[in-house]
Amino acid sequence: MKRCPKYTFGVGDRFANGAHAQLAAFIEAKKLGIDITPVWNKSNREHNIIGSEPSQTRAAADKAVADLGWTGEYLLDADHINLSTVDRFVAPCDFFTLDVADDIGEAAEPADVAAFIAKHPELIGTITIEGIAEPFEITQSDVEKTANQFLKATQKAAAIYQHVVAAKGGVDEFVTEVSMDETESPQTPPELLIILAAIADQGIPIQTIAPKFTGRFNKGVDYVGDPLQFEKEFNEDLAVIAHAVKTYGLPDTLKLSVHSGSDKFSIYPYIKKAIQRTGAGLHIKTAGTNWLEEIVGLAEAGGEGLALAKTIYVKALEKKEALSEPYATVIDIHYSNLPTAAEVDGWTSTQFTDALRHIPSNPGYNADLRQLLHVGFKIAAQLGDTYIQALRDNSEIVAKNVTVNLLERHMKPLFL
Numbered sequence: 207m208k209r210c211p212k213y214t215f216g217v218g219d220r221f222a223n224g225a226h227a228q229l230a231a232f233i234e235a236k237k238l239g240i241d242i243t244p245v246w247n248k249s250n251r252e253h254n255i256i257g258s259e260p261s262q263t264r265a266a267a268d269k270a271v272a273d274l275g276w277t278g279e280y281l282l283d284a285d286h287i288n289l290s291t292v293d294r295f296v297a298p299c300d301f302f303t304l305d306v307a308d309d310i311g312e313a314a315e316p317a318d319v320a321a322f323i324a325k326h327p328e329l330i331g332t333i334t335i336e337g338i339a340e341p342f343e344i345t346q347s348d349v350e351k352t353a354n355q356f357l358k359a360t361q362k363a364a365a366i367y368q369h370v371v372a373a374k375g376g377v378d379e380f381v382t383e384v385s386m387d388e389t390e391s392p393q394t395p396p397e398l399l400i401i402l403a404a405i406a407d408q409g410i411p412i413q414t415i416a417p418k419f420t421g422r423f424n425k426g427v428d429y430v431g432d433p434l435q436f437e438k439e440f441n442e443d444l445a446v447i448a449h450a451v452k453t454y455g456l457p458d459t460l461k462l463s464v465h466s467g468s469d470k471f472s473i474y475p476y477i478k479k480a481i482q483r484t485g486a487g488l489h490i491k492t493a494g495t496n497w498l499e500e501i502v503g504l505a506e507a508g509g510e511g512l513a514l515a516k517t518i519y520v521k522a523l524e525k526k527e528a529l530s531e532p533y534a535t536v537i538d539i540h541y542s543n544l545p546t547a548a549e550v551d552g553w554t555s556t557q558f559t560d561a562l563r564h565i566p567s568n569p570g571y572n573a574d575l576r577q578l579l580h581v582g583f584k585i586a587a588q589l590g591d592t593y594i595q596a597l598r599d600n601s602e603i604v605a606k607n608v609t610v611n612l613l614e615r616h617m618k619p620l621f622l
């Protein structure tokens with residue numbers, strides 16, 4: 207197992223053109239005394255939409271690291287993969303996010319469920335966990351219900367993990383994450399405990415787990431829900447993880463992973479407080495927030511850059527249903543709040559950047575436009591060289607926006 211550094215931060219580089227600007231944020235953070243390891247992540251879904259290969263993400267990351275003289279660790283995440291999609295990620299990646307959200311609820315063999323219950327009497331009854339005031343009261347039927355819900359998913363995660371190890375020539379020199387976030391119902395802390403027991407039984411050296419937390423983690427916009435409820439759940443999850451590490455011999459590097467973790471400004475103070483209080487590690491997974499900064503940069507540049515940003519918005523508006531469909535569980539776009547093509551056509555640079563840049567206190571900010579553009583990267587991909595050339599023509603202003611967004615709006619509030 208490759209040990210996962212304590213603080214890792216996932217960055218997505220949709221068009222393999224932003225790694226330098228992203229890495230610049232980690233370099234600035236390090237100067238401030240915050241040691242964060244970059245993890246370049248790009249899911250199979252994003253590669254398919256753009257028509258790119260994981261090896262290109264690796265090349266862009268390696269080049270940025272070499273060019274900027276980054277001497278710290280960095281990782282490449284095969285994000286949200288499963289058995290049928292993992293193969294092209296094996297060689298370039300050293301971090302694997304085993305996505306079993308779709309397998310939740312699929313029934314395991316009754317004999318496996320019975321064996322799990324028999325093996326884990328410690329999960330039944332009153333369970334006192336250090337750091338959680340109220341002990342969990344878990345009945346045998348709770349364990350059975352949770353096993354029926356999640357055991358099959360952990361078995362599938364094990365199959366992906368074993369497949370990656372075999373494909374890597376029997377060498378387990380990578381970080382393993384299990385993700386269950388892209389699903390409708392959140393997993394409660396007692397469920398997380400049962401899931402971690404099952405993952406340990408499966409022999410998966412899990413170092414990060416991405417549960418679905420309470421509330422909405424929509425792409426590119428702030429958390430929707432009760433931040434205090436989130437804080438309670440997050441702290442209980444941290445306590446459950448520490449307990450599971452001790453009880454089930456899971457790696458001591460095991461930590462929470464917050465997916466769609468960009469832009470969740472209203473919960474960052476609680477995450478920061480929790481990791482500082484407990485000394486726990488953290489993985490924050492962000493991706494599309496970086497591509498949105500590319501558009502902000504183009505719009506801010508004015509002229510042809512602004513015109514291209516408007517073109518992308520207008521085309522995304524025409525295809526809003528199709529673009530939204532693959533992201534149904536992680537976006538909430540109110541179509542009625544989307545400005546019309548004619549309105550946006552008349553916008554100045556400032557009007558466009560006010561609407562898109564994630565500064566919720568700005569009266570021009572429009573979370574619906576932001577989410578639509580978040581899923582609108584397919585439009586930019588279809589523009590091919592035109593889009594890439596625009597990024598190159600405006601590289602300085604685009605890079606500034608990418609770096610400032612990561613450093614000022616994400617890293618500092620979370621870690622400083």
Ligand SMILES: [Zn+2]
Nearest residue numbers: 385387465466
């Ligand atoms: Zn996810």
